[in-house]
Amino acid sequence: MYSKKQKLSLLLPCYNEEANISFAYSEIMKVIKKMKIDYELVFIDDGSKDNTVLEIEQLQKKDKNVILIEFARNFGKEMATSAGINNCTGDGAIIVDVDMQYPIEKLPEFVEKWQQGADVVIGIRDKKKTNNLIEILGSKAFYHVCGLISEIEIKSGALDYRLIDRIVMDEFKRFTEHGRMTRALIDWLGFKQDFVSYEEKPRQFGEPAYSFVKRVQLALNTFIGTSLVPLKLAGWLGLIISTISGILGVVVVVNKYLLDDAWGWQVTGSASVGILNTFLTGIILMGLGLIAIYICHIHTEILNRPMYIIRQISKKK
Ligand code: UDP
Ligand code: MG
Numbered sequence: 001m002y003s004k005k006q007k008l009s010l011l012l013p014c015y016n017e018e019a020n021i022s023f024a025y026s027e028i029m030k031v032i033k034k035m036k037i038d039y040e041l042v043f044i045d046d047g048s049k050d051n052t053v054l055e056i057e058q059l060q061k062k063d064k065n066v067i068l069i070e071f072a073r074n075f076g077k078e079m080a081t082s083a084g085i086n087n088c089t090g091d092g093a094i095i096v097d098v099d100m101q102y103p104i105e106k107l108p109e110f111v112e113k114w115q116q117g118a119d120v121v122i123g124i125r126d127k128k129k130t131n132n133l134i135e136i137l138g139s140k141a142f143y144h145v146c147g148l149i150s151e152i153e154i155k156s157g158a159l160d161y162r163l164i165d166r167i168v169m170d171e172f173k174r175f176t177e178h179g180r181m182t183r184a185l186i187d188w189l190g191f192k193q194d195f196v197s198y199e200e201k202p203r204q205f206g207e208p209a210y211s212f213v214k215r216v217q218l219a220l221n222t223f224i225g226t227s228l229v230p231l232k233l234a235g236w237l238g239l240i241i242s243t244i245s246g247i248l249g250v251v252v253v254v255n256k257y258l259l260d261d262a263w264g265w266q267v268t269g270s271a272s273v274g275i276l277n278t279f280l281t282g283i284i285l286m287g288l289g290l291i292a293i294y295i296c297h298i299h300t301e302i303l304n305r306p307m308y309i310i311r312q313i314s315k316k317k
Contacts, residue, residue, distance in 0.1 A: 007038040008111060008163075009090030012098045013080035014056075015046040019205035021055035024098045025066075031107050042067045042088050043098070044081070047074035077210065078218070081160065081182040085169050094163040095182070099203045102161040109196045110163040118194035119168050120186060123161030126199045134212075142219050146226070153187070161198065162186065174306050179221040188226070188305075228296045235289015242282025249275045 010028060014021065025041070032039050043056045045068065059066045069083050081095050092114050096102055102123065113121045143156040160183055164172070171189050223230060252267050252275060261267075 006091040006115065007040065007089070009040050009042055009084070009088035009093040011081060011084030011088060011093050011095045012041065012043045013046055013077050013084065013095075014043055014048060014052050014098045015074060015077070015080075015209045016048045016050045016052060017098045017206055018048070018051040018055050020098050020100065021052060021059065023204060024096075024100050025059050025063075027100055027104050028096070031104050035108055035111065037111065040065045040067055040088065040090060042069060042084050042093075044069045044084050045071060046077065046080040047071045076214070077160075078180050078182050082172075082175075082180065085164070085172050085182070088169075091166050092163055093169060095160045097160070099206065099208070101201050101203055103198050103201055106161075106196055106198045113194040113196065114163050114165060116194075117192065119165040119191035120189075120193045121163040122155070122158050122193055122195050124155065124195050124197045125157040125159055125161075126197055127157075138215075138219075146222065148229075158187075158195075159183065165191075167191070171306065177303050177305075179224065181218055181222045184222050184226055228299065231292040231296055231299075232289060234285045235292055238282045238285025238287075238289055240282075242279055242286060245275050245278040245282060249279055 012024065017024075021043070028041065041059075041063070043059075043066065045053050045056065053068070053070055056066065056068045060068065067088075069087055071080065071083070084095070085093060092111075094107070094110060096104065106123070110121045110123070139156070147153065162183065164186060168186065168189055168191050172185065175185055249272075252265070252272065255261055255263050255265055256267060
């Protein structure tokens with residue numbers, strides 16, 4: 001069914017997941033054994049304070065395909081998944097949360113689509129089962145704003161459950177930026193995409209580590225990393241403010257001094273000062289916008305992203 005030649009790396013970021021390690025292993029192995037595919041399980045311990053590492057070392061005793069990457073401290077899931085991508089040896093790699101919220105039964109579908117030629121197979125989560133209104137609205141707003149300002153399309157429900165081919169991993173290694181969202185960088189790379197839809201499961205053991213604050217930080221990083229629009233906002237705002245107050249100022253002056261207040265506005269001194277003040281505020285904002293353009297250039301150069309990504313170069317045979 002599956003090509004034996006291809007090896008799949010499963011990347012499992014773990015932070016304080018001692019209760020989930022052996023459970024995840026047995027769930028994954030049920031599926032892998034049926035698929036008869038060459039595999040490795042790469043556990044990335046993201047500075048856990050519990051017995052996560054010991055649990056992984058137990059697995060290593062019985063399965064030589066279990067690899068442990070142990071961080072010196074907690075660096076966050078994005079760094080853990082990046083370390084997995086940068087160090088695994090598979091022809092393809094799939095990111096799986098160790099709490100098994102991503103249904104591992106879907107793995108054959110991912111692999112099939114990959115072997116049919118997709119370079120990136122993205123899991124799309126069906127509607128999230130949460131009652132937390134802030135979370136629902138927050139995530140809606142995030143994708144909406146991202147859609148408006150981002151250079152790349154970020155699909156709602158497209159989380160980390162995704163399989164990427166070796167060619168994508170090799171390009172991924174070239175990213176040097178620190179404030180990163182792994183999935184956004186994969187999206188940025190492009191390549192041939194295919195999709196698998198899935199339903200998220202509830203967490204079996206332990207507590208979720210991704211706090212609300214971490215999520216907001218991640219969203220901010222993504223905005224800043226994928227768009228320069230927020231930086232330029234001040235400039236646009238200034239332009240609008242100065243244009244409107246400028247026109248108003250001219251009209252007021254013409255009405256008062258040339259038409260002898262033909263329209264009967266009786267504009268007071270403080271109102272005139274107000275208009276002048278608004279006009280000047282607009283000019284200051286435009287100045288900030290100008291500085292922002294320079295910062296945008298510095299930002300782009302510092303990220304030092306690859307200028308382009310080649311999928312293939314072919315020659316006439
Ligand atoms: N995780 C990690 N480092 C962190 C936080 C989380 O490696 O600082 C891992 C965690 O062990 C889990 C995955 O990232 O395998 C998703 O985390 P969690 O279940 O807390 O997030 P949620 O399911 O709420 O998105
Ligand atoms: Mg989870």
